[in-house]
Amino acid sequence: MTLEVPQGQVISYDLRKLCSALGVDDPTRVVVETDDSRRALVTIYPANPLAVMPPPSPDDMLMDRHGRIVVGRYHNGRPARRRLFDPSTGSAQRALVFGTTGAGKSRVVQYVLACEKRNRIVSWFADLKGGQSAPEAAGQVDWHATTQEEAILMLRAAVAIAEERQRRYKALGRNAFLIGQPDPLISVRIDEANRLLERGSPYREEATRLIKELGRTGRSVGVGVELDAQASHLEELGGSDTLRAMLKEGEVTLLRWSSSMMRQLVGDGLLPADAQLMPIPKTLRPHTLVSQFDPAAEDEDDAPGTQGTAYLLSGPHPTSMMRHFRIGSIAPTPGLDPEILALYGPGEPARLEDASRDAAGAAYAARNDPAAMEKLCAELRDETEKEAKAVPPLANGKRKPSSRLEDRVLAALAAFEGPSTADEVLAAVSEDGGKAVRLGSVRNALGALADQELVVREGHGLYALP
Ligand SMILES: Nc1ncnc2c1ncn2[C@@H]1O[C@H](COP(=O)(O)OP(=O)(O)O)[C@@H](O)[C@H]1O
Ligand SMILES: [Mg+2]
Known part of the structure; x- marks a missing residue:
C-alpha cells in the first residue's frame, strides 16, 4: 500500500x-x-518476512565491483549490502555498529572479519571482552588483541602505518589508494569499543585521539576503522565531537536498541528527529492474552529471537528493516563454533606488507608472543597510571592540561576576544616568551584540549571554555 x-x-x-x-x-x-x-x-506479509534467515553463500562474502559484500536481506527479500572499500575514490571505510547487548553485534563482527579474510584484507581486531565475544577470530586475523592496553598499542601502530604509507605514496607520486597494489587494505576493528571510550576509562583520551587520527589519515591510504559498541549515547564514544561526527558519516549499522537509546540516537543526530524506524522487538512472540484458566500456556522463552535484525542507516534504504544472515549456531556450542570457523575458510589471513613493519613497531612484532605483549602492556599501564597521578582532576571532574604547551595554548585562546584560528594561536604562543613551537604541535595540543572539552570548535573558530 x-x-x-x-x-x-x-x-x-x-x-x-x-x-x-x-x-x-x-x-x-x-x-x-x-x-x-x-x-x-x-x-x-503473511508471516514475519525476517523470521528465518539463511547462512551466507560464498558469493555473498566476496566484494562486488563497488567494494560491497552482502550482509543479509531486507524485509522484501532484496540483498542488504555493506561497503568494505570504495574503489571509486580509493577510500577505506569508517564504520559504526551499534546495538544493545545480545542484539548481534559480535556476530556481525565475525561475519565481516570472515569476509575480510576471504577478500585478502588485513584484519586487526580487538575483542575487549577478553577475547570472549568472538573467540573464533583468534588465528583468523593478522592481529587479535584482547585487552584495552593492546588495543591502544594496535591503534598507535595503525596510525604509524598510515603515516608511513602517506610518506611512501607521496614519494611514488600517488594520490589514491589502490587495493593490493602493492599494499593490502587494512581494517582495524574494536568490539565493545565503549569500554575503551566511555567516561572513566583510563585510555579514553588517547583512544579518542588515535581513532580520530586514523579516521582522518587512514582513509586515503587504505586503513579503515570500525567501532562496535553498546553505548546508549554517542557521548560514551569518546570525548570528541569530531570523532562522533566522523563516525556518523561512516557505514552505520543499528541493531536492536533499548528504549532509552532511541531518544539519545535522535539527540545525537544519528537519526533525524522525524525519521520513524519501526522498533525491533526482542522476540517474535505475538502478544497474546492468556487467561489464568488456560491450561496450556506457551512457554514465553521458546519464542524465536530477532538477533541480527537491523537498519543500515548509511545504506540506500535506511528505514528498511533488514536482518543479517544466520552466522553460526543460535544455541551456544561447547567449544569454538564450527559453522563460524567454516566461514573464515582455510588458509592464513592476509598479513601487513613488509614495507610497513618497521612503522608498526614492537607491539606488532610481539602480537603472537604473550610474554612480550604483556610486558609492553604493563609499560603502557604504568605510564598511564603515572600520568593520571601527575594531573589531579579539577573540581568538575575534568583533567587539567598535562603539558606546558597545552597551558600556553589555553592561555593564548583565553586572551582572544572572539574565535581564533590555529594559526592565530600559534602566533600568540610564539610571542609568549616560551620555547618555539610548530603549527603541528599547536594543532595536537588543540586536539587534546578539545578532547578534554576545554576547547570547542565552531565552524573554523576555536574558543576556550571557562
Ligand atoms: N546473525 C546471527 N546469526 C545467528 N545467531 C545470532 C546472530 N546474531 C546474534 N545471534 C545470537 O544472539 C547471541 C548474541 O549475539 P552477539 O553477537 O553476541 O550479541 P552482542 O555482541 O550484540 O551482545 C549469539 O550468541 C547468537 O546466539
Ligand atoms: Mg558482543
Whole structure:
C-alpha cells in the first residue's frame, strides 16, 4: 500500500493504531517505510518476512565491483549490502555498529572479519571482552588483541602505518589508494569499543585521539576503522565531537536498541528527529492474552529471537528493516563454533606488507608472543597510571592540561576576544616568551584540549571554555 499525505504535511504513523486499523494482530508482519516526507510504503506479509534467515553463500562474502559484500536481506527479500572499500575514490571505510547487548553485534563482527579474510584484507581486531565475544577470530586475523592496553598499542601502530604509507605514496607520486597494489587494505576493528571510550576509562583520551587520527589519515591510504559498541549515547564514544561526527558519516549499522537509546540516537543526530524506524522487538512472540484458566500456556522463552535484525542507516534504504544472515549456531556450542570457523575458510589471513613493519613497531612484532605483549602492556599501564597521578582532576571532574604547551595554548585562546584560528594561536604562543613551537604541535595540543572539552570548535573558530 502506498500512502501519501497532502502537500504541506509530513507523514507520521503509529504502528499499533495502524495494525489495529488493518486488523493485523502481529505487528512484525507489517512493515512501514517512509521517505521522511509525504509518502509511506506499507507492506503486509503473511508471516514475519525476517523470521528465518539463511547462512551466507560464498558469493555473498566476496566484494562486488563497488567494494560491497552482502550482509543479509531486507524485509522484501532484496540483498542488504555493506561497503568494505570504495574503489571509486580509493577510500577505506569508517564504520559504526551499534546495538544493545545480545542484539548481534559480535556476530556481525565475525561475519565481516570472515569476509575480510576471504577478500585478502588485513584484519586487526580487538575483542575487549577478553577475547570472549568472538573467540573464533583468534588465528583468523593478522592481529587479535584482547585487552584495552593492546588495543591502544594496535591503534598507535595503525596510525604509524598510515603515516608511513602517506610518506611512501607521496614519494611514488600517488594520490589514491589502490587495493593490493602493492599494499593490502587494512581494517582495524574494536568490539565493545565503549569500554575503551566511555567516561572513566583510563585510555579514553588517547583512544579518542588515535581513532580520530586514523579516521582522518587512514582513509586515503587504505586503513579503515570500525567501532562496535553498546553505548546508549554517542557521548560514551569518546570525548570528541569530531570523532562522533566522523563516525556518523561512516557505514552505520543499528541493531536492536533499548528504549532509552532511541531518544539519545535522535539527540545525537544519528537519526533525524522525524525519521520513524519501526522498533525491533526482542522476540517474535505475538502478544497474546492468556487467561489464568488456560491450561496450556506457551512457554514465553521458546519464542524465536530477532538477533541480527537491523537498519543500515548509511545504506540506500535506511528505514528498511533488514536482518543479517544466520552466522553460526543460535544455541551456544561447547567449544569454538564450527559453522563460524567454516566461514573464515582455510588458509592464513592476509598479513601487513613488509614495507610497513618497521612503522608498526614492537607491539606488532610481539602480537603472537604473550610474554612480550604483556610486558609492553604493563609499560603502557604504568605510564598511564603515572600520568593520571601527575594531573589531579579539577573540581568538575575534568583533567587539567598535562603539558606546558597545552597551558600556553589555553592561555593564548583565553586572551582572544572572539574565535581564533590555529594559526592565530600559534602566533600568540610564539610571542609568549616560551620555547618555539610548530603549527603541528599547536594543532595536537588543540586536539587534546578539545578532547578534554576545554576547547570547542565552531565552524573554523576555536574558543576556550571557562
Ligand atoms: N546473525 C546471527 N546469526 C545467528 N545467531 C545470532 C546472530 N546474531 C546474534 N545471534 C545470537 O544472539 C547471541 C548474541 O549475539 P552477539 O553477537 O553476541 O550479541 P552482542 O555482541 O550484540 O551482545 C549469539 O550468541 C547468537 O546466539
Ligand atoms: Mg558482543
